[in-house]
Amino acid sequence: MPVVEVSGLVKRYADVDAVAGVDLTIEPGEVFALLGPNGAGKTTTVEILEGHRDRDGGSVTVLGYDPATGGRELRERIGIVLQESSVEPVLDVREAIDIYGAMYPRRIPTGDLIEMVGLQEKADSRIKTLSGGQRRRLELALGLVGDPDLVFLDEPTTGFDPSARRQAWSVLENLTSLGKTILLTTHYMDEAQHLADRIAVINRGVIIAEGTPDTLGRRGDGETRIEFSLPAGVGIELIPVPEAQRMENGLVRVSTVTPTKTLHELTHWAVAGGLELDRLEITRPSLEDVYLELTDG
């Protein structure tokens, strides 16, 4: 049985449909990313699943419950990691985890959790002394304290610097290895790509694409891009592949569905002519490219 099943979900604010007919299915053990720009409807969707908001239409099942009426039973089995720190700063880390842990029938021991999120050194410090990144790790611990079957992660690394993000990701990977089902929202493509098994792109309240990080959009069968700077004294018309285009930044871009053959022709031509292809780079369209194409055409 799927952990989350959503069909035809609608939420209206005034005259705007913030969510305009979303369908989602999340299977047990899956890490599912809901990816979209700010205001696309991801937080609204997730808050309906968490039971924080009412819906105006459609059907929603989370762990077999309707979140609007699931109450205590449902909330004993989900863990919500909020985007912003929201614990009284006068408590210390261990106390906060103990207080929240005591609400659940099942629980991960406080010591294990502190270790899992790497807060051992701060275990007995007041929360007000924690750095931003440490607070987010505490948030994560509080979301996991009830040993949930389904974890909601709302933009877990928004505002992090790159090294803090890598750190957070390794904690989250740890989590996925425990077999938890995770619903992640993010507006970072690389985050979805890095963490998720499956990604749904949401924009203007509807899901516009869905797939694995590799197959999303046209990415699986898309073209490969070869780029290099035009050697001095060589006109673009001399390049022996027909797809060559000159870019604004002085680079030549070749988009091809047969990269091995095209690259061979290019390098053969260059070597024969004694030319060096500076800044040679071969890339597949990144998820970012696909995403930008999907979300703003």
Added chain:
Amino acid sequence: MADRPTTARLVLDQIRYQNKLFWRTPIAAFFTLVFPLMLLFLFTAIFGNEEIEGLGVTTAQFFAPGLAVFAAVSAAYSNIAIGTAFAREDGILKRIRGTPVPPSVYMAGRVGSSVYIGLLAVVVMIGVGIAFYGMELIPRALVAATVTFLVGMLCWASLGFLVAAIAPNGDSTPAITNGTLLPIAFVSDVFIAMTDPPAWMDFVGDFFPLKPFVVAFRDAFDPTLTGPQFHWRELAVMTAWGLVAALLAIRLFKWDPKGDRSRPKARKADEPVKIV
């Protein structure tokens, strides 16, 4: 599930959690527990602990119960209003809503904690009155004192939740609670002993639920009176205020932080996937 905490357990945990927060907010602890005592010292020092002419009780017998009630009302009304409004603003209420703790248990925790702290304030104040100012416990009126205390606390706790429900943000709540409680206290026999107040002042005092709390509680410690000292009219006034406030608070209460909180807008470029 076998290890599921009982509702009673959850309520007790919430009370302990709120108590902990109270003791770690020294300013709240000072104004609730120490400040009213300072007023008692001050009043008895200024007026002497003599019998107040026309009232038939000593300064301490008049002021100590009223100040005890004032302290307890601060614990219920001000602490609940301010604490709950800030908890919502900081997203703590939202977090609680996402846990198995039912909203009613959270509320019960806050009320239970304020009753406990209010009781502490009353015991300290009356204890000081007995130890140093010649007050005495009157066993026949203890039941009435207890009932009055509980009804008054529930009434003011409801009013505290109502303020939390309608306050635009946390910062505005101290102004709302002080701006309402202090003026009412001046016409409610808390700070001033008036033998012959103007009629309007009596009327205003009797209308709001503070003076009924003070009068009913004070009479339970008045050695010149007889009988069990149940003040039904006063209890009815407090019950009416409490019920109306509770109904309004339930209708108007929000768990989500109000207003849109800005989020950092970031859209960082993805690294190209290098194949060669």
